[in-house]
Amino acid sequence: MNELGRDKVLRAALELFGRDGVAATTLSSLRQAGGVSVGSFYHHFAGKEQVVEALFVECIGLYQAAFLEELRRNDDPRAGVAAVVAFHVRWCMDNPGRARFLFTERPPSGPELAGLNKAFFGEVLSWWRAHVHHGALPELDLVSAYVLWLGPAQELCRLWLNGEVAAPGDEQIARLGRAAWRALEGDSDDR
Amino acid sequence: MNELGRDKVLRAALELFGRDGVAATTLSSLRQAGGVSVGSFYHHFAGKEQVVEALFVECIGLYQAAFLEELRRNDDPRAGVAAVVAFHVRWCMDNPGRARFLFTERPPSGPELAGLNKAFFGEVLSWWRAHVHHGALPELDLVSAYVLWLGPAQELCRLWLNGEVAAPGDEQIARLGRAAWRALEGDSDDR
DNA sequence: CGGTGTTGCAGAATATTGTTCTAGTGCACC
DNA sequence: GGTGCACTAGAACAATATTCTGCAACACCG
Numbered sequence: 497m498n499e500l501g502r503d504k505v506l507r508a509a510l511e512l513f514g515r516d517g518v519a520a521t522t523l524s525s526l527r528q529a530g531g532v533s534v535g536s537f538y539h540h541f542a543g544k545e546q547v548v549e550a551l552f553v554e555c556i557g558l559y560q561a562a563f564l565e566e567l568r569r570n571d572d573p574r575a576g577v578a579a580v581v582a583f584h585v586r587w588c589m590d591n592p593g594r595a596r597f598l599f600t601e602r603p604p605s606g607p608e609l610a611g612l613n614k615a616f617f618g619e620v621l622s623w624w625r626a627h628v629h630h631g632a633l634p635e636l637d638l639v640s641a642y643v644l645w646l647g648p649a650q651e652l653c654r655l656w657l658n659g660e661v662a663a664p665g666d667e668q669i670a671r672l673g674r675a676a677w678r679a680l681e682g683d684s685d686d687r
Numbered sequence: 688m689n690e691l692g693r694d695k696v697l698r699a700a701l702e703l704f705g706r707d708g709v710a711a712t713t714l715s716s717l718r719q720a721g722g723v724s725v726g727s728f729y730h731h732f733a734g735k736e737q738v739v740e741a742l743f744v745e746c747i748g749l750y751q752a753a754f755l756e757e758l759r760r761n762d763d764p765r766a767g768v769a770a771v772v773a774f775h776v777r778w779c780m781d782n783p784g785r786a787r788f789l790f791t792e793r794p795p796s797g798p799e800l801a802g803l804n805k806a807f808f809g810e811v812l813s814w815w816r817a818h819v820h821h822g823a824l825p826e827l828d829l830v831s832a833y834v835l836w837l838g839p840a841q842e843l844c845r846l847w848l849n850g851e852v853a854a855p856g857d858e859q860i861a862r863l864g865r866a867a868w869r870a871l872e873g874d875s876d877d878r
Numbered sequence: 879c880g881g882t883g884t885t886g887c888a889g890a891a892t893a894t895t896g897t898t899c900t901a902g903t904g905c906a907c908c
Numbered sequence: 909g910g911t912g913c914a915c916t917a918g919a920a921c922a923a924t925a926t927t928c929t930g931c932a933a934c935a936c937c938g
Contacts, residue, residue: 498915517793519710523896533917538897540915600793602708603849639843639852640859644866647839652830658794661830668831675835675870682869689886714925724888729926731886 502540504530509551514593518548518601549604553612555594560616562587567620573627577680578673581649585669588653596657599650634680644679648672693731695721700742705784709739709792740795744803746785751807753778758811764818768871769864772840776860779844787848790841825871835870839863 508529512521523544527537541547566583570576588595603609617638624641627633636644649672655661699720703712714735718728732738757774761767779786794800808829815832818824827835840863846852 501915519793522894524894534897534919535899535901535917536915543897602710602791603851637859639846640862643839643842643846643863647842648834648870649838651834651838651841655830655834660794668828671831672834675873678873679839679866679870682866692886713923715923725890725926726888726928727886734926 501532501536504532505537505540505547506551506554509547510593510597513551513597545604549606549609551597552604553608555598557612558594559587559598560612564616564619567623573632574677577645577677581646581673581676582669584646584649585653585664585672588657589663592657595653599654600657636680641680645676648675692723692727695723696728696731696738697742697745700738701784701788704742704788736795740797740800742788743795744799746789747800748803749785750778750789751803755807755810758814764823765868768836768868772837772864772867773860775837775840776844776855776863779848780854783848786844790845791848832871836867839866
């Protein structure tokens with residue numbers, strides 16, 4: 497099974513989707529950038545939407561793997577919370593094309609993606625729960641925990657990726673990390 | 688100047704963009720839903736992108752007006768911070784079509800939009816600064832303040848609008864409000 | 879009045895983009 | 909030396925977006 501053509505398209509898609517956005521990328525430009533004929537393209541993909549989905553799966557896989565690596569590196573919950581916030585922002589700045597594609601486009605849906613997410617959230621949840629068990633982190637539903645933890649960083653990245661604000665600096669990133677901790681930690685008190 | 692045709696298209700766009708997304712809405716469906724001919728359409732708009740921009744300006748105008756109304760209703764900073772968080776979530780739930788269009792599509796750019804944003808942020812900033820002056824709120828750059836304040840709520844809404852999580856409940860909204868306060872307020876201490 | 883410009887509408891004609899179809903080539907396997 | 913399969917190629921076709929030409933209504937002016 498030769499998936500070379502498929503891969504050439506995905507490389508081109510990463511470039512073009514990240515730079516111009518999905519909507520502004522035509523099939524011809526995708527094909528030409530990948531050096532692939534019409535027939536070859538449709539042999540590997542059912543259409544543009546399939547390219548989006550495949551690339552999304554690939555990119556979010558990379559992101560999630562790096563995320564988990566960062567998470568596992570941290571035994572202390574407070575340090576872990578801040579480290580992951582910083583990781584998120586840095587990953588976006590290190591991978592602007594992938595990040596723009598992942599976080600500023602409408603996410604596709606699909607079984608493969610659902611599987612990835614399930615595994616990912618399972619891992620994060622188990623890290624979280626280990627600390628909840630010792631009272632170091634509050635018992636929160638996954639959604640609330642996620643938005644409090646990474647919502648501000650995510651929104652900041654989105655603004656930057658859309659060119660609406662300047663790149664965040666070290667101090668700003670550190671501040672997001674401290675704030676995330678306060679937002680999460682305090683909740684056990686006043687609920 | 689009769690802008691009836693223009694308006695019929697915008698009404699249709701609100702419906703279709705909100706339900707199916709911009710990418711999935713064809714020009715013909717827009718025109719047919721608005722009951723407008725090809726010629727009429729292109730008399731009022733230069734293309735689909737222009738419709739997006741015009742509708743975006745209209746919707747964000749409504750949102751910002753309601754936001755400021757809510758903000759001005761609150762003299763106490765702590766209550767104001769929480770009230771605005773709750774407002775944001777409720778506005779999205781009350782206007783799912785507009786919200787989906789505003790917050791899950793790639794934002795357009797343009798001079799009219801820039802003007803709206805400038806006026807809006809100016810107003811918010813003046814409210815913020817009044818409290819900073821009395822030491823009730825920390826001195827933060829607008830971007831950091833914004834993402835800490837509304838980032839989690841925004842991210843939660845996005846997840847809901849994309850159909851990835853269930854609608855937030857009262858308790859969850861209240862929690863976001865309290866967390867936003869902690870995230871913002873604490874920053875003066877440990878910077 | 880009649881002429882003239884402007885605004886708005888209509889739909890045919892055209893251009894661009896996306897997808898399907900038919901016809902190969904090379905290559906592994908039998 | 910066939911037979912099937914993965915892959916490539918590009919013409920043909922379909923869907924969608926945009927331009928163009930013409931027409932009706934109306935305001936304005938001589």
